[in-house]
Amino acid sequence: MKILIVEDDPVSQKLLEKIAGREGYEVILANNGQSAWETVKKERVDMVITDWMMPEMDGLELCRKIRHADLSRYVYVIILTSKDQAEDAVAVFDAGADDYIRKPFNPDELNARIHAGKRIIELEDNQKKANALLLQSEKMASVGQLAAGVAHEINNPTGFVSSNLKTLTDYQNDLNHLIKHYRNLITDLKESNRENLSSSIEKQLEQIANLEDEADIDFILEDIMDLISDCKEGTERIKKIVLDLKDFAHPGEDKVQSADINDGIETTLNVVWNELKYKATVNKELGKLPMVKCYPQQLNQVFMNLFVNAAQAI
Amino acid sequence: MELEKLAQRLGLDVEDIRELLELYVETTTSDLAELKGAIKAKDAELAHAKAHSIKGASGNLGLDEIYELAKEIDDIARVNALDDLKDMVQILEENFNSLVEEYEKES
Numbered sequence: 021m022k023i024l025i026v027e028d029d030p031v032s033q034k035l036l037e038k039i040a041g042r043e044g045y046e047v048i049l050a051n052n053g054q055s056a057w058e059t060v061k062k063e064r065v066d067m068v069i070t071d072w073m074m075p076e077m078d079g080l081e082l083c084r085k086i087r088h089a090d091l092s093r094y095v096y097v098i099i100l101t102s103k104d105q106a107e108d109a110v111a112v113f114d115a116g117a118d119d120y121i122r123k124p125f126n127p128d129e130l131n132a133r134i135h136a137g138k139r140i141i142e143l144e145d146n147q148k149k150a151n152a153l154l155l156q157s158e159k160m161a162s163v164g165q166l167a168a169g170v171a172h173e174i175n176n177p178t179g180f181v182s183s184n185l186k187t188l189t190d191y192q193n194d195l196n197h198l199i200k201h202y203r204n205l206i207t208d209l210k211e212s213n214r215e216n217l218s219s220s221i222e223k224q225l226e227q228i229a230n231l232e233d234e235a236d237i238d239f240i241l242e243d244i245m246d247l248i249s250d251c252k253e254g255t256e257r258i259k260k261i262v263l264d265l266k267d268f269a270h271p272g273e274d275k276v277q278s279a280d281i282n283d284g285i286e287t288t289l290n291v292v293w294n295e296l297k298y299k300a301t302v303n304k305e306l307g308k309l310p311m312v313k314c315y316p317q318q319l320n321q322v323f324m325n326l327f328v329n330a331a332q333a334i
Numbered sequence: 335m336e337l338e339k340l341a342q343r344l345g346l347d348v349e350d351i352r353e354l355l356e357l358y359v360e361t362t363t364s365d366l367a368e369l370k371g372a373i374k375a376k377d378a379e380l381a382h383a384k385a386h387s388i389k390g391a392s393g394n395l396g397l398d399e400i401y402e403l404a405k406e407i408d409d410i411a412r413v414n415a416l417d418d419l420k421d422m423v424q425i426l427e428e429n430f431n432s433l434v435e436e437y438e439k440e441s
Contacts (some may be wrong), residue, residue, distance in 0.1 A: 029387055031394065031395065035354055038354070042346065073386070102386075123393055124393030127343075
Protein backbone atom coordinates (compact mmCIF):
# COMPACT_ATOMS: atom_id res chain seq x y z
CA MET A 21 0.00 0.00 0.00
CA LYS A 22 1.32 3.43 -0.94
CA ILE A 23 0.67 6.29 1.48
CA LEU A 24 1.16 9.94 0.61
CA ILE A 25 1.92 12.09 3.64
CA VAL A 26 1.17 15.79 3.23
CA GLU A 27 2.56 17.97 6.00
CA ASP A 28 4.29 21.35 5.96
CA ASP A 29 5.96 20.97 9.33
CA PRO A 30 9.18 19.00 8.69
CA VAL A 31 9.26 17.40 12.16
CA SER A 32 5.69 16.09 11.98
CA GLN A 33 6.30 15.00 8.39
CA LYS A 34 9.35 12.97 9.38
CA LEU A 35 7.54 11.49 12.37
CA LEU A 36 4.57 10.40 10.22
CA GLU A 37 6.97 8.97 7.66
CA LYS A 38 8.73 6.93 10.32
CA ILE A 39 5.56 5.64 11.96
CA ALA A 40 3.94 4.58 8.67
CA GLY A 41 7.21 3.28 7.25
CA ARG A 42 7.69 1.14 10.32
CA GLU A 43 4.46 -0.71 9.54
CA GLY A 44 5.87 -1.62 6.13
CA TYR A 45 3.88 0.82 4.02
CA GLU A 46 5.46 2.56 1.08
CA VAL A 47 5.58 6.24 2.04
CA ILE A 48 5.92 9.28 -0.20
CA LEU A 49 5.93 12.90 0.95
CA ALA A 50 4.59 16.30 0.00
CA ASN A 51 4.95 19.68 1.70
CA ASN A 52 1.62 21.19 0.70
CA GLY A 53 -1.71 20.43 -0.94
CA GLN A 54 -0.68 21.63 -4.37
CA SER A 55 2.33 19.34 -4.75
CA ALA A 56 0.33 16.50 -3.13
CA TRP A 57 -2.35 16.97 -5.77
CA GLU A 58 0.26 16.72 -8.54
CA THR A 59 1.51 13.47 -6.99
CA VAL A 60 -1.97 11.96 -6.68
CA LYS A 61 -2.62 12.67 -10.36
CA LYS A 62 0.67 11.07 -11.42
CA GLU A 63 1.17 8.14 -9.07
CA ARG A 64 -0.93 5.29 -7.83
CA VAL A 65 -1.54 6.47 -4.27
CA ASP A 66 -3.82 4.34 -2.06
CA MET A 67 -4.05 6.58 0.97
CA VAL A 68 -3.47 10.25 1.70
CA ILE A 69 -2.74 11.44 5.23
CA THR A 70 -2.82 15.21 5.13
CA ASP A 71 -2.47 18.10 7.51
CA TRP A 72 -5.39 20.52 7.44
CA MET A 73 -3.63 23.87 7.75
CA MET A 74 -1.07 24.28 5.01
CA PRO A 75 0.08 27.07 2.69
CA GLU A 76 -1.00 27.09 -0.98
CA MET A 77 -3.66 24.39 -0.79
CA ASP A 78 -4.99 23.16 2.53
CA GLY A 79 -5.96 19.59 3.41
CA LEU A 80 -9.70 20.03 2.90
CA GLU A 81 -9.22 21.55 -0.54
CA LEU A 82 -6.88 18.69 -1.47
CA CYS A 83 -9.48 16.20 -0.29
CA ARG A 84 -12.24 17.88 -2.31
CA LYS A 85 -10.02 17.82 -5.39
CA ILE A 86 -9.35 14.10 -4.95
CA ARG A 87 -13.05 13.35 -4.54
CA HIS A 88 -14.09 15.32 -7.61
CA ALA A 89 -11.34 13.95 -9.81
CA ASP A 90 -12.02 10.97 -12.01
CA LEU A 91 -9.35 8.70 -10.53
CA SER A 92 -9.15 5.04 -11.50
CA ARG A 93 -9.05 3.84 -7.88
CA TYR A 94 -10.43 4.86 -4.52
CA VAL A 95 -8.08 7.10 -2.53
CA TYR A 96 -8.63 6.90 1.21
CA VAL A 97 -8.13 10.26 2.92
CA ILE A 98 -7.27 10.91 6.57
CA ILE A 99 -7.10 14.55 7.72
CA LEU A 100 -4.86 15.64 10.56
CA THR A 101 -6.53 18.31 12.61
CA SER A 102 -5.31 20.26 15.58
CA LYS A 103 -8.78 21.38 16.53
CA ASP A 104 -11.41 19.21 18.06
CA GLN A 105 -14.74 20.95 17.90
CA ALA A 106 -17.67 19.06 16.40
CA GLU A 107 -17.97 21.53 13.50
CA ASP A 108 -14.50 20.61 12.40
CA ALA A 109 -15.37 16.94 12.17
CA VAL A 110 -18.37 17.93 10.05
CA ALA A 111 -16.16 20.05 7.78
CA VAL A 112 -13.73 17.15 7.40
CA PHE A 113 -16.42 14.69 6.35
CA ASP A 114 -18.16 17.30 4.19
CA ALA A 115 -14.95 17.64 2.22
CA GLY A 116 -15.17 13.91 1.51
CA ALA A 117 -12.52 12.66 3.93
CA ASP A 118 -12.84 9.12 5.25
CA ASP A 119 -11.39 9.76 8.67
CA TYR A 120 -9.54 12.32 10.77
CA ILE A 121 -7.11 12.24 13.63
CA ARG A 122 -6.32 14.98 16.11
CA LYS A 123 -2.89 16.41 16.62
CA PRO A 124 -0.91 15.72 18.68
CA PHE A 125 -1.66 12.20 17.58
CA ASN A 126 -1.03 9.01 19.40
CA PRO A 127 1.06 6.70 17.15
CA ASP A 128 -0.96 3.61 18.08
CA GLU A 129 -4.19 5.37 17.18
CA LEU A 130 -2.70 6.55 13.91
CA ASN A 131 -1.68 3.00 13.04
CA ALA A 132 -5.10 1.69 13.97
CA ARG A 133 -6.75 4.24 11.69
CA ILE A 134 -4.37 3.48 8.83
CA HIS A 135 -5.21 -0.18 9.31
CA ALA A 136 -8.95 0.49 9.26
CA GLY A 137 -8.42 2.49 6.07
CA LYS A 138 -6.47 -0.36 4.52
CA ARG A 139 -9.44 -2.66 5.18
CA ILE A 140 -11.78 -0.25 3.39
CA ILE A 141 -9.36 0.09 0.45
CA GLU A 142 -9.21 -3.70 0.13
CA LEU A 143 -13.00 -3.93 0.22
CA GLU A 144 -13.27 -1.28 -2.49
CA ASP A 145 -10.68 -3.15 -4.52
CA ASN A 146 -12.46 -6.48 -4.17
CA GLN A 147 -15.76 -4.93 -5.08
CA LYS A 148 -14.27 -3.34 -8.16
CA LYS A 149 -12.78 -6.67 -9.21
CA ALA A 150 -16.05 -8.51 -8.55
CA ASN A 151 -17.95 -5.92 -10.59
CA ALA A 152 -15.58 -6.28 -13.52
CA LEU A 153 -15.93 -10.07 -13.37
CA LEU A 154 -19.70 -9.83 -13.20
CA LEU A 155 -19.78 -7.49 -16.17
CA GLN A 156 -17.55 -9.81 -18.15
CA SER A 157 -19.64 -12.88 -17.39
CA GLU A 158 -22.84 -10.99 -18.18
CA LYS A 159 -21.33 -10.01 -21.49
CA MET A 160 -20.32 -13.59 -22.19
CA ALA A 161 -23.79 -14.82 -21.27
CA SER A 162 -25.45 -12.41 -23.66
CA VAL A 163 -23.00 -13.30 -26.42
CA GLY A 164 -23.83 -16.94 -25.71
CA GLN A 165 -27.54 -16.26 -25.90
CA LEU A 166 -27.10 -14.37 -29.13
CA ALA A 167 -25.02 -17.18 -30.60
CA ALA A 168 -27.58 -19.77 -29.54
CA GLY A 169 -30.38 -17.69 -31.07
CA VAL A 170 -28.51 -17.21 -34.34
CA ALA A 171 -27.65 -20.90 -34.38
CA HIS A 172 -31.32 -21.76 -34.05
CA GLU A 173 -32.28 -19.37 -36.83
CA ILE A 174 -29.69 -20.87 -39.16
CA ASN A 175 -30.66 -24.41 -38.23
CA ASN A 176 -34.21 -24.20 -39.55
CA PRO A 177 -33.56 -23.13 -43.16
CA THR A 178 -30.53 -25.41 -43.29
CA GLY A 179 -32.84 -28.24 -42.25
CA PHE A 180 -35.22 -27.84 -45.15
CA VAL A 181 -32.43 -27.27 -47.66
CA SER A 182 -30.81 -30.50 -46.60
CA SER A 183 -34.06 -32.47 -46.62
CA ASN A 184 -34.95 -31.10 -50.09
CA LEU A 185 -31.53 -32.13 -51.31
CA LYS A 186 -32.33 -35.72 -50.33
CA THR A 187 -35.60 -35.64 -52.23
CA LEU A 188 -33.86 -34.01 -55.16
CA THR A 189 -31.39 -36.92 -55.29
CA ASP A 190 -34.27 -39.41 -55.46
CA TYR A 191 -35.97 -37.41 -58.23
CA GLN A 192 -32.76 -37.17 -60.18
CA ASN A 193 -32.14 -40.90 -59.87
CA ASP A 194 -35.63 -41.53 -61.29
CA LEU A 195 -35.00 -39.10 -64.13
CA ASN A 196 -31.63 -40.67 -64.91
CA HIS A 197 -33.28 -44.05 -64.99
CA LEU A 198 -35.94 -42.83 -67.38
CA ILE A 199 -33.44 -41.12 -69.66
CA LYS A 200 -31.46 -44.33 -69.83
CA HIS A 201 -34.57 -46.06 -71.09
CA TYR A 202 -35.26 -43.35 -73.63
CA ARG A 203 -31.73 -43.66 -74.91
CA ASN A 204 -32.04 -47.43 -75.22
CA LEU A 205 -35.20 -46.94 -77.19
CA ILE A 206 -33.50 -44.53 -79.55
CA THR A 207 -30.54 -46.85 -80.11
CA ASP A 208 -32.90 -49.75 -80.80
CA LEU A 209 -34.94 -47.69 -83.17
CA LYS A 210 -31.87 -46.62 -85.10
CA GLU A 211 -30.35 -50.07 -85.30
CA SER A 212 -33.29 -52.37 -85.89
CA ASN A 213 -35.39 -50.70 -88.53
CA ARG A 214 -33.61 -47.70 -89.84
CA GLU A 215 -35.12 -48.20 -93.32
CA ASN A 216 -38.67 -48.34 -92.11
CA LEU A 217 -38.60 -45.12 -90.13
CA SER A 218 -40.75 -42.35 -91.38
CA SER A 219 -38.95 -39.19 -92.32
CA SER A 220 -40.65 -37.27 -89.53
CA ILE A 221 -39.37 -39.70 -86.87
CA GLU A 222 -35.91 -39.64 -88.37
CA LYS A 223 -35.97 -35.87 -88.20
CA GLN A 224 -36.97 -35.96 -84.56
CA LEU A 225 -34.21 -38.45 -83.77
CA GLU A 226 -31.72 -36.10 -85.37
CA GLN A 227 -33.11 -33.16 -83.41
CA ILE A 228 -32.75 -35.10 -80.18
CA ALA A 229 -29.14 -35.97 -81.01
CA ASN A 230 -28.40 -32.32 -81.76
CA LEU A 231 -30.04 -31.12 -78.57
CA GLU A 232 -28.05 -33.63 -76.50
CA ASP A 233 -24.84 -32.44 -78.11
CA GLU A 234 -25.62 -28.77 -77.71
CA ALA A 235 -26.56 -28.98 -74.08
CA ASP A 236 -23.89 -31.56 -73.32
CA ILE A 237 -26.42 -33.77 -71.60
CA ASP A 238 -23.83 -36.45 -70.80
CA PHE A 239 -21.89 -33.94 -68.74
CA ILE A 240 -25.04 -32.58 -67.07
CA LEU A 241 -26.15 -36.05 -66.01
CA GLU A 242 -22.77 -36.71 -64.49
CA ASP A 243 -22.36 -33.27 -62.89
CA ILE A 244 -25.83 -32.93 -61.44
CA MET A 245 -25.17 -35.61 -58.84
CA ASP A 246 -21.80 -34.03 -58.00
CA LEU A 247 -23.48 -30.68 -57.47
CA ILE A 248 -26.09 -32.21 -55.21
CA SER A 249 -23.52 -34.02 -53.15
CA ASP A 250 -21.46 -30.79 -52.83
CA CYS A 251 -24.59 -29.02 -51.57
CA LYS A 252 -25.18 -31.84 -49.11
CA GLU A 253 -21.66 -31.52 -47.79
CA GLY A 254 -22.16 -27.77 -47.47
CA THR A 255 -25.32 -28.14 -45.41
CA GLU A 256 -23.60 -30.76 -43.25
CA ARG A 257 -20.87 -28.29 -42.51
CA ILE A 258 -23.38 -25.56 -41.68
CA LYS A 259 -25.14 -27.96 -39.33
CA LYS A 260 -21.89 -28.89 -37.63
CA ILE A 261 -20.69 -25.35 -37.01
CA VAL A 262 -24.12 -24.37 -35.74
CA LEU A 263 -24.17 -27.35 -33.41
CA ASP A 264 -20.68 -26.52 -32.17
CA LEU A 265 -21.68 -22.91 -31.65
CA LYS A 266 -24.65 -24.08 -29.59
CA ASP A 267 -22.44 -26.45 -27.61
CA PHE A 268 -19.94 -23.71 -27.08
CA ALA A 269 -22.41 -21.09 -25.99
CA HIS A 270 -24.96 -23.10 -24.01
CA PRO A 271 -26.20 -20.06 -22.10
CA GLY A 272 -26.86 -20.66 -18.44
CA GLU A 273 -26.04 -24.34 -18.52
CA ASP A 274 -22.64 -24.32 -17.03
CA LYS A 275 -22.45 -26.83 -14.24
CA VAL A 276 -20.06 -29.57 -13.29
CA GLN A 277 -20.50 -32.52 -15.60
CA SER A 278 -18.56 -35.34 -17.18
CA ALA A 279 -17.07 -34.16 -20.41
CA ASP A 280 -14.68 -35.30 -23.09
CA ILE A 281 -11.90 -32.74 -23.25
CA ASN A 282 -11.10 -33.72 -26.84
CA ASP A 283 -14.66 -32.92 -27.86
CA GLY A 284 -14.29 -29.51 -26.30
CA ILE A 285 -11.08 -28.89 -28.22
CA GLU A 286 -12.70 -29.97 -31.51
CA THR A 287 -15.77 -27.84 -30.92
CA THR A 288 -13.74 -24.80 -30.01
CA LEU A 289 -11.39 -25.28 -32.96
CA ASN A 290 -14.40 -25.27 -35.22
CA VAL A 291 -15.74 -22.09 -33.70
CA VAL A 292 -12.46 -20.18 -33.99
CA TRP A 293 -11.53 -21.72 -37.33
CA ASN A 294 -12.06 -18.41 -39.04
CA GLU A 295 -9.39 -16.83 -36.85
CA LEU A 296 -6.89 -19.59 -37.49
CA LYS A 297 -7.23 -20.70 -41.06
CA TYR A 298 -5.29 -17.88 -42.72
CA LYS A 299 -2.59 -17.76 -40.10
CA ALA A 300 -1.64 -21.30 -39.22
CA THR A 301 -1.78 -24.92 -40.20
CA VAL A 302 -3.53 -26.87 -37.48
CA ASN A 303 -2.18 -30.33 -36.72
CA LYS A 304 -4.32 -32.25 -34.28
CA GLU A 305 -2.74 -34.97 -32.19
CA LEU A 306 -5.33 -35.69 -29.53
CA GLY A 307 -4.55 -38.42 -27.06
CA LYS A 308 -7.08 -40.76 -25.50
CA LEU A 309 -8.55 -39.06 -22.48
CA PRO A 310 -10.91 -40.31 -19.80
CA MET A 311 -14.14 -38.42 -19.14
CA VAL A 312 -13.40 -35.55 -16.78
CA LYS A 313 -15.73 -33.84 -14.32
CA CYS A 314 -15.49 -30.15 -15.14
CA TYR A 315 -17.23 -27.02 -16.35
CA PRO A 316 -17.07 -27.75 -20.08
CA GLN A 317 -18.13 -24.28 -21.18
CA GLN A 318 -15.47 -22.57 -19.13
CA LEU A 319 -12.87 -25.06 -20.35
CA ASN A 320 -13.90 -24.27 -23.91
CA GLN A 321 -13.43 -20.61 -23.10
CA VAL A 322 -9.89 -21.44 -21.98
CA PHE A 323 -9.19 -23.31 -25.23
CA MET A 324 -10.66 -20.47 -27.22
CA ASN A 325 -8.43 -17.91 -25.51
CA LEU A 326 -5.40 -20.13 -26.09
CA PHE A 327 -6.19 -20.56 -29.78
CA VAL A 328 -6.99 -16.92 -30.41
CA ASN A 329 -3.98 -15.68 -28.44
CA ALA A 330 -1.71 -18.08 -30.29
CA ALA A 331 -3.12 -16.94 -33.65
CA GLN A 332 -2.76 -13.29 -32.75
CA ALA A 333 0.84 -13.85 -31.69
CA ILE A 334 1.76 -15.01 -35.19
CA MET B 335 14.32 13.71 28.79
CA GLU B 336 14.94 10.07 28.19
CA LEU B 337 15.30 9.05 24.60
CA GLU B 338 14.19 5.47 25.32
CA LYS B 339 10.98 6.64 26.93
CA LEU B 340 10.19 8.86 23.98
CA ALA B 341 11.04 6.06 21.58
CA GLN B 342 8.73 3.69 23.36
CA ARG B 343 5.93 6.22 23.42
CA LEU B 344 6.17 6.76 19.66
CA GLY B 345 6.82 3.11 18.85
CA LEU B 346 10.15 3.92 17.19
CA ASP B 347 13.86 3.15 17.59
CA VAL B 348 16.16 5.42 19.62
CA GLU B 349 18.00 6.05 16.35
CA ASP B 350 14.79 7.37 14.79
CA ILE B 351 14.15 9.59 17.78
CA ARG B 352 17.63 11.02 17.54
CA GLU B 353 17.06 11.86 13.92
CA LEU B 354 13.67 13.40 14.69
CA LEU B 355 15.01 15.45 17.59
CA GLU B 356 17.85 16.77 15.50
CA LEU B 357 15.35 17.97 12.93
CA TYR B 358 13.12 19.31 15.70
CA VAL B 359 15.92 21.33 17.32
CA GLU B 360 16.91 22.74 13.96
CA THR B 361 13.39 23.85 12.91
CA THR B 362 12.32 24.98 16.35
CA THR B 363 15.46 27.11 16.80
CA SER B 364 14.63 29.01 13.63
CA ASP B 365 10.87 29.11 14.43
CA LEU B 366 11.65 30.51 17.87
CA ALA B 367 13.91 33.22 16.45
CA GLU B 368 11.19 34.17 13.96
CA LEU B 369 8.56 34.15 16.71
CA LYS B 370 10.60 36.61 18.74
CA GLY B 371 11.15 38.76 15.69
CA ALA B 372 7.43 38.73 14.94
CA ILE B 373 6.54 39.85 18.44
CA LYS B 374 9.07 42.64 18.22
CA ALA B 375 7.68 43.70 14.87
CA LYS B 376 4.10 43.31 16.16
CA ASP B 377 3.31 40.86 13.35
CA ALA B 378 0.53 38.80 14.94
CA GLU B 379 -0.05 36.64 11.90
CA LEU B 380 3.59 35.52 11.67
CA ALA B 381 3.71 35.00 15.44
CA HIS B 382 0.64 32.81 15.22
CA ALA B 383 2.12 30.78 12.33
CA LYS B 384 5.41 30.20 14.13
CA ALA B 385 3.81 29.31 17.48
CA HIS B 386 1.51 26.97 15.61
CA SER B 387 4.45 25.27 13.96
CA ILE B 388 6.32 24.84 17.27
CA LYS B 389 3.13 23.54 18.84
CA GLY B 390 2.56 20.95 16.12
CA ALA B 391 6.08 19.59 16.15
CA SER B 392 6.36 19.48 19.94
CA GLY B 393 2.94 17.89 20.38
CA ASN B 394 3.53 15.12 17.90
CA LEU B 395 6.90 14.32 19.42
CA GLY B 396 5.32 14.14 22.86
CA LEU B 397 7.25 17.09 24.29
CA ASP B 398 4.31 18.07 26.43
CA GLU B 399 5.61 21.10 28.33
CA ILE B 400 6.79 22.93 25.24
CA TYR B 401 3.59 21.91 23.49
CA GLU B 402 1.40 23.45 26.21
CA LEU B 403 3.37 26.68 26.21
CA ALA B 404 3.34 26.94 22.42
CA LYS B 405 -0.39 26.28 22.42
CA GLU B 406 -1.02 29.10 24.84
CA ILE B 407 1.16 31.47 22.86
CA ASP B 408 -0.60 30.41 19.68
CA ASP B 409 -4.04 31.08 21.20
CA ILE B 410 -3.01 34.50 22.42
CA ALA B 411 -1.29 35.45 19.17
CA ARG B 412 -4.46 34.52 17.34
CA VAL B 413 -6.41 37.18 19.20
CA ASN B 414 -3.65 39.68 18.51
CA ALA B 415 -2.50 40.20 22.10
CA LEU B 416 1.21 40.27 21.35
CA ASP B 417 2.18 42.39 24.39
CA ASP B 418 1.37 39.56 26.80
CA LEU B 419 3.65 37.17 25.00
CA LYS B 420 7.15 38.27 25.78
CA ASP B 421 7.36 36.52 29.14
CA MET B 422 5.79 33.36 27.88
CA VAL B 423 8.12 33.12 24.92
CA GLN B 424 10.94 33.66 27.40
CA ILE B 425 9.76 30.65 29.41
CA LEU B 426 9.32 28.62 26.24
CA GLU B 427 12.82 29.46 25.12
CA GLU B 428 14.30 28.49 28.49
CA ASN B 429 12.39 25.25 28.33
CA PHE B 430 13.57 24.56 24.84
CA ASN B 431 17.18 25.41 25.64
CA SER B 432 17.27 23.03 28.57
CA LEU B 433 15.83 20.34 26.33
CA VAL B 434 18.56 20.95 23.77
CA GLU B 435 21.20 20.85 26.50
CA GLU B 436 19.83 17.62 27.81
CA TYR B 437 19.63 16.15 24.34
CA GLU B 438 23.22 17.12 23.57
CA LYS B 439 24.36 15.58 26.84
CA GLU B 440 22.66 12.30 25.96
CA SER B 441 24.04 12.05 22.43
